[in-house]
Amino acid sequence: MPTITQIDAYQKEAFTSTLRNGKTVTHEVYTQGNGSKVLILIQELPGIGQETLALADRFVNEGYTVVLPHLFGKIGKTAVVVNTFKVFCMRRQFRLFAKNESSPIVDFLSDLCTATKNKYQVDGVAVIGMCLTGNFAISLMANKAVLAGFASQPSLPLARQKHIHMSPEEIMAVKNRLDQVGPMHCARIQGDKICTAKRFDAYQKAFNSDKERIILHELPGKGHSILTLDFVDKDGHPTKEAFENVLTYFNGQLG
Structure with a gap:
């Protein structure tokens, strides 16, 4: 097994952003790799575990610079119950649980994407959101x-599978952008x-009614965390x- x-x-550096609710937040951001392609890897609910x-290593080995914002929880191990309480x-x-609106942390992540693009002077970045943060992608x-x-097992809003964690205005903005850059x-x-x-049905209705903007994949089997906890190399x-x-x-x- 490769060393992680x-x-x-x-x-490590601190990044500060002002959210839509007027609150200023600061989170630590961790970076490794020096590749010409840049990925913003957003942690899932269990945390930034091994x-x-x-997963970050796999992308670094493929020529990526990986930017990993630390939003909550300890680093190095998973803690679902503790992290759920913290969130x-x-x-x-x-x-x-919000439907028809996204979480304010999206504003922080969006500012981070813009700042990262400018820092590395690239045409643009890729993003991965997983579980709790899957919708954010x-x-x-x-x-x-x-x-x-790439939105991996997007889980918000919790307990509301038929709804979308985005406002109608956000959905329209995403649709317009995907029409320009191609489907995610x-x-x-x-x-x-x-x-x-049911969640995929909601995405299909909201984004793909007239053309395919989000390519929806369903993997066989059981499990939840496709790229991390349930990943089989x-x-x-x-x-x-x-x-x-x-x-x-x-x-x-990303070219």
């Missing part, structure tokens, strides 16, 4: 700094009870194929 690059080997760090306490940044496609996005990708595992087929495995498809898509979009 630990967080103390990353470059599986997420391994519930961060109501100014996360609105877990869709919202961020409205930003002109973002050229590619979104995936779930068929047996997933957190991101169900074995040729032919659906999760390994999902990673390879994302990599091909990102490479094409």
Whole structure:
């Protein structure tokens, strides 16, 4: 098994942004790699555990610079219950049950995408959101700094599978941007009870009624975290194929 690059080997800096609610927030941002293609990798609810760090390594090994914002939780291990409590306490940044609006933390992430594009002087960046942050990857496609996005098992709004964690205005902005840069990708595992087929039905109706703007993938089997906790690094495995498809898509979009 390859050695996983630990967080103390990353470059670390603080990034500050003002949210739509007027609140100023600062989060630490970790970076590794010096590739010509840039990825914003947004953590999932279990945290920035070893599986997420391994995912970052896979992209670095493919010639990427990986930018990893730390939004909540400890780094290096997963803690679903503790992190869930922490996110519930961060109501100014996360609105877990909101329908027809996104969480204010999207504004922080959007500003980070713009700043990262400018810092590395690239045409644009790619983004991955997973689980709690999966929906954010869709919202961020409205930003002109973002050229590619992958929403992995998007889980918001919680307990409201038929609804979308975006306002009608946000949906329209994303649709217009995807018409310019081409479709993004979104995936779930068929047996997933957190991101169900009903959510994909909602995306299909909102984004793909007249053309395909979000390519929706359903992987066989059970599980939830496609690229991390349930990832199997074995040729032919659906999760390994999902990673390879994302990599091909990102490479094409970022040149």
